[in-house]
Amino acid sequence: MEGKEPKIIAFCCHYCAFTAADLAGTMRQQYPTNIHIVRLPCTGKVHVNMLLQAFVDQADGVIVAGCEIGSCHFLEGNTRARKRVALAKQKLEEAGVDPEKLDMYYIPASEGQLFAKTAHEFTERIKRLNENKKEQPGITNSK
Amino acid sequence: MIVAEQKPFEQIFNSVKNYENIMVLGCGTCVTVCMAGGEHEVGVLTKQLILAAKQNNVNLNVEELTITRQCDKEFFDENTTNKIKEADAVLSLGCGVGVQYIVELFPDMIVKPGVNTKFLGANISQGLWSERCGGCGECVLDEYEGICPVARCAKSLMNGPCGGSSNGMCEVDPENIECAGQLIYDRFKRLNKLETLLEFKPAKNWSLSRDGGPRRVAREEMMFDDE
Amino acid sequence: MDKNKTSSDSHLEQVLYSGEFTLTGELGPPKSADKNDIIEKAKSLKGYVDASNITDNQTAIARMSSIASGVISLEQGLEPVIQITTRDRNRLAIQSDVLGAAALGIKNILCLSGDHQSFGNHPTAKNVFDIDSIQLINMLYKMREEQQFECGDMIRNGKKGPVVEPKIFIGAAANPFAEPLDFRVMRLEKKIRAGADFIQTQVIYDMDRFKQWMEEVKQKDLHKKVYILAGITPLKSARMAKYMKDNVSGISFTGDIIERMEKAEDQKAEGIQIALEQIEEIKSMEGVHGVHLMAIGGEKSVPDIVEKAGLMPRPSVKEMKT
Ligand code: SF4
Ligand code: SF4
Numbered sequence: 136m137e138g139k140e141p142k143i144i145a146f147c148c149h150y151c152a153f154t155a156a157d158l159a160g161t162m163r164q165q166y167p168t169n170i171h172i173v174r175l176p177c178t179g180k181v182h183v184n185m186l187l188q189a190f191v192d193q194a195d196g197v198i199v200a201g202c203e204i205g206s207c208h209f210l211e212g213n214t215r216a217r218k219r220v221a222l223a224k225q226k227l228e229e230a231g232v233d234p235e236k237l238d239m240y241y242i243p244a245s246e247g248q249l250f251a252k253t254a255h256e257f258t259e260r261i262k263r264l265n266e267n268k269k270e271q272p273g274i275t276n277s278k
Numbered sequence: 279m280i281v282a283e284q285k286p287f288e289q290i291f292n293s294v295k296n297y298e299n300i301m302v303l304g305c306g307t308c309v310t311v312c313m314a315g316g317e318h319e320v321g322v323l324t325k326q327l328i329l330a331a332k333q334n335n336v337n338l339n340v341e342e343l344t345i346t347r348q349c350d351k352e353f354f355d356e357n358t359t360n361k362i363k364e365a366d367a368v369l370s371l372g373c374g375v376g377v378q379y380i381v382e383l384f385p386d387m388i389v390k391p392g393v394n395t396k397f398l399g400a401n402i403s404q405g406l407w408s409e410r411c412g413g414c415g416e417c418v419l420d421e422y423e424g425i426c427p428v429a430r431c432a433k434s435l436m437n438g439p440c441g442g443s444s445n446g447m448c449e450v451d452p453e454n455i456e457c458a459g460q461l462i463y464d465r466f467k468r469l470n471k472l473e474t475l476l477e478f479k480p481a482k483n484w485s486l487s488r489d490g491g492p493r494r495v496a497r498e499e500m501m502f503d504d505e
Numbered sequence: 506m507d508k509n510k511t512s513s514d515s516h517l518e519q520v521l522y523s524g525e526f527t528l529t530g531e532l533g534p535p536k537s538a539d540k541n542d543i544i545e546k547a548k549s550l551k552g553y554v555d556a557s558n559i560t561d562n563q564t565a566i567a568r569m570s571s572i573a574s575g576v577i578s579l580e581q582g583l584e585p586v587i588q589i590t591t592r593d594r595n596r597l598a599i600q601s602d603v604l605g606a607a608a609l610g611i612k613n614i615l616c617l618s619g620d621h622q623s624f625g626n627h628p629t630a631k632n633v634f635d636i637d638s639i640q641l642i643n644m645l646y647k648m649r650e651e652q653q654f655e656c657g658d659m660i661r662n663g664k665k666g667p668v669v670e671p672k673i674f675i676g677a678a679a680n681p682f683a684e685p686l687d688f689r690v691m692r693l694e695k696k697i698r699a700g701a702d703f704i705q706t707q708v709i710y711d712m713d714r715f716k717q718w719m720e721e722v723k724q725k726d727l728h729k730k731v732y733i734l735a736g737i738t739p740l741k742s743a744r745m746a747k748y749m750k751d752n753v754s755g756i757s758f759t760g761d762i763i764e765r766m767e768k769a770e771d772q773k774a775e776g777i778q779i780a781l782e783q784i785e786e787i788k789s790m791e792g793v794h795g796v797h798l799m800a801i802g803g804e805k806s807v808p809d810i811v812e813k814a815g816l817m818p819r820p821s822v823k824e825m826k827t
Contacts, residue, residue, distance in 0.1 A: 433619075438637070475688070
């Protein structure tokens with residue numbers, strides 16, 4: 136893993152986070168190139184299965200990024216996503232994967248800078264987690 | 279419907295980790311509707327197993343498949359049958375019936391349950407299910423105007439409610455369980471027939487319930503002659 | 506029931522029948538095989554109450570069986586009222602126990618559904634509830650009056666054997682404070698129709714509600730069809746009162762009781778004082794035939810209360826047969 140950039144998947148909603156990411160690009164705000172953005176119509180589209188699938192497919196970290204609470208284009212998509220992210224974190228932990236490798240963020244369309252900052256910070260977090268990767272196996276042997 | 283709930287992951291993992299090829303088999307009927315063992319849950323559990331196997335350095339190949347119903351022969355088509363036969367163990371997310379049915383169809387196969395089968399119940403609100411019927415074999419809902427004392431009273435009191443009824447709730451769990459005796463009373467009051475509640479209800483015939491031994495229903499007219 | 510005659514050899518029934526203000530006590534069997542525990546408790550109650558309830562795995566905690574404890578109590582000269590819950594035994598087991606109890610000299614049985622096992626020390630147990638308390642009342646009634654088992658068979662050992670039915674004085678509980686409130690008198694009526702001879706009520710800490718309930722009882726003439734014993738338990742502390750108020754379903758408190766307990770310097774004495782006042786009030790109530798004095802764990806305080814309440818000496822209707 137040394138030196139290698141972690142692979143991060145970001146599920147971004149079309150109306151806010153994705154627009155912010157786009158804006159970050161046009162504003163020439165640097166954000167790590169290892170972030171693979173998957174555009175969704177709304178974070179309400181996120182389900183646990185797909186979050187875990189990302190990890191099965193070798194992602195080092197996963198971000199779900201939606202509108203700010205209260206300003207979801209589809210009213211409640213992001214609050215529902217929040218619950219599913221919480222459940223997915225629990226499922227990861229049960230499987231022995233550090234739940235910190237998954238997180239949800241709320242990024243308004245106009246905040247290109249916030250997107251870039253979030254991407255940086257999350258990448259750093261994943262790098263750190265990967266470095267002290269003496270991760271304890273999450274499952275104890277049969278009792 | 280039959281309401282079930284997924285078993286703790288650790289228990290599931292420990293029950294299958296010693297087999298190499300696992301087939302997670304979902305059921306498209308009751309457990310899909312109560313979101314315990316349908317296609318989506320099968321997907322999540324499969325991924326969890328793959329991740330856990332990796333974390334624990336266990337060699338595990340996990341396949342996933344969901345069929346319409348695990349308690350009917352006709353849904354075990356050729357594809358399903360082949361996939362099951364390729365596995366070392368099936369992890370069934372069907373109810374307890376599904377697990378046993380697979381064992382009956384594939385006598386050499388190891389089949390592990392992935393859910394705890396809970397009760398016959400209804401979806402009360404999003405994410406909430408509640409027991410309604412105890413499958414007692416001789417329905418008395420007509421006598422109780424549609425509220426079941428067998429399944430819904432913590433003590434199955436046919437002449438309830440007991441002294442523990444308070445604010446409409448049962449003493450066993452005053453936060454979550456409604457008192458069936460109170461519900462029956464309210465219903466009779468609404469229907470203007472309270473006085474009929476004075477009627478003594480004799481001891482119930484439990485021989486038609488599970489107490490009479492495992493039950494079966496046989497319908498001659500539906501059977502094929504050659505069976 | 507017919508109050509113009511007695512239906513058993515129960516001393517308790519004799520006292521009630523005689524019209525005396527009647528007193529029953531309560532005795533909790535030990536959580537061990539310690540016979541002395543019962544002997545001691547029975548000794549302190551003997552002569553101060555006309556009969557004493559023996560609880561049946563009260564609050565779903567495994568204890569010495571009520572019938573065995575009852576027999577020990579009987580040996581001490583204290584007439585037992587055996588409690589039977591439908592939680593732990595089905596109709597077969599109960600009827601067999603009733604026959605055995607009757608053969609051992611037990612004459613009173615109180616029919617209960619019983620606290621749910623989730624409250625006790627074996628919460629993972631399977632419950633039975635084959636029948637409910639009202640069906641139990643009816644079963645005992647049928648055994649006594651029709652000499653029949655629940656299934657309809659005669660109570661006799663073979664076709665030529667003598668019919669020897671258990672002559673049990675049948676008790677039931679009533680809770681004037683549980684809900685639905687306006688069903689509580691109907692439920693009493695149901696129990697009377699099923700065959701209850703006497704009623705012991707839930708402990709009273711809400712005299713207003715109890716009086717209201719009694720009014721309804723009298724309107725329906727139910728007090729003429731059954732003996733009613735009002736439940737009294739002296740409070741030990743304000744804390745106990747508050748705990749019961751908040752945690753026990755089907756118990757109601759009027760505000761002044763807790764207030765009195767809190768203000769009292771000697772809370773235990775105040776609890777007894779309140780109980781005495783309640784007994785005094787109940788004595789003058791039409792339709793109430795006595796008091797059921799429950800002082801579980803406080804059996805020793807009973808003589809004191811009974812004496813102070815002016816209820817001594819207890820009637821000896823006839824020499825108690827053991
Ligand atoms: S009476 Fe029996 S069959 Fe009818 S709802 Fe209740 S448990 Fe089910
Ligand atoms: S409180 Fe109601 S539901 Fe609960 S056991 Fe008593 S009668 Fe049944």
